[in-house]
Amino acid sequence: MLVVVALLLIGLARFVGKKQYAVTQADPAVEAAIAERIAPVAKLAIAGEDNSALVTPDQPAEPEQPVQQAAAPAEGTAGKETYNMACVACHGAGIAGAPKYGDAAVWAPRIAKGMDTLHKHAIEGFHGDAGFMPAKGGRVDLSDQVVMDAVDYMVAGSK
Ligand code: HEC
Incomplete structure (x- = not known):
């Protein structure tokens, strides 16, 4: 069968x-x-x-893509966005000695150093008495400008 x-x-x-x-x-x-x-x-x-048989026909030209310009964040929000993305992890709660956002007492002596110094320390990193601030908060892909905006945002909210 x-x-x-x-x-x-x-x-x-x-x-x-x-x-x-x-x-x-x-x-x-x-x-x-x-x-x-x-x-x-x-x-x-x-x-x-x-070798004419090997010639690949010309590809049709790619249609020009309109360059999508990322909308620049509105004035004052650029720093906040960066802060929430790259800084809040430490500065939000004052982790590992980071000056806490909104804590005027810990920020006052830092602000006294001048904004240029704070900008520089945020961009290049800073090892002070309190702890270690990594360059750009560890986000080296960020531009100097947005890091400075984030510093401005933190300082403005911590006076
Ligand atoms: C890994 C934790 C961490 C992250 C993330 C971080 N910081 Fe800090 N930051 C610190 C610590 C710790 C200090 C305090 C260092 C000290 O004074 O010893 C500090 C200090 C600072 C200061 C004061 C520097 C000074 O001269 O007194 C600024 C400004 C600052 N951070 C900005 C930023 C910005 C802007 C970001 C986000 C782009 C960021 N930080 C992300 C840990 C962090």
Whole structure:
């Protein structure tokens, strides 16, 4: 019984295979599509020979994408955004000796050093008595300007 079933399956497979082969042979479009699919990725150009068949047609020019200009944060919010992204982790709660946002007492002596110094320390990093302030809060990808904005924001909120 099993032998009969096996033979039937073999017969069916051959029949289906032949049918499919016939279909692909009959249709040049299918043939072309297959040839394209199995074509080697790389082609070899030989110096001195006619290599015109290898020339790839010019790609249609990419349509000019309108440059999406990121909207500049509104005045006063730039520093806040940076603060919330890169500084709040330490300065929000005063972690590891960081002067806490809004704590006027701890900020007063720092503010007395002058904004230029605070900007510089925020950008380049600062190792004081209280702890270690990493350069740009560890976000070295930030521009100097947004770090300075964040300092301004912190200072303004801590007077
Ligand atoms: C990993 C924790 C940490 C992060 C994140 C961090 N700070 Fe600080 N920051 C500190 C510590 C600690 C100090 C205090 C250093 C000291 O005085 O010893 C400090 C001090 C400062 C000071 C005062 C420097 C001075 O001269 O007194 C400024 C300004 C400052 N940070 C700005 C920033 C800004 C802006 C960011 C975000 C871009 C930021 N910090 C992110 C830990 C951090």
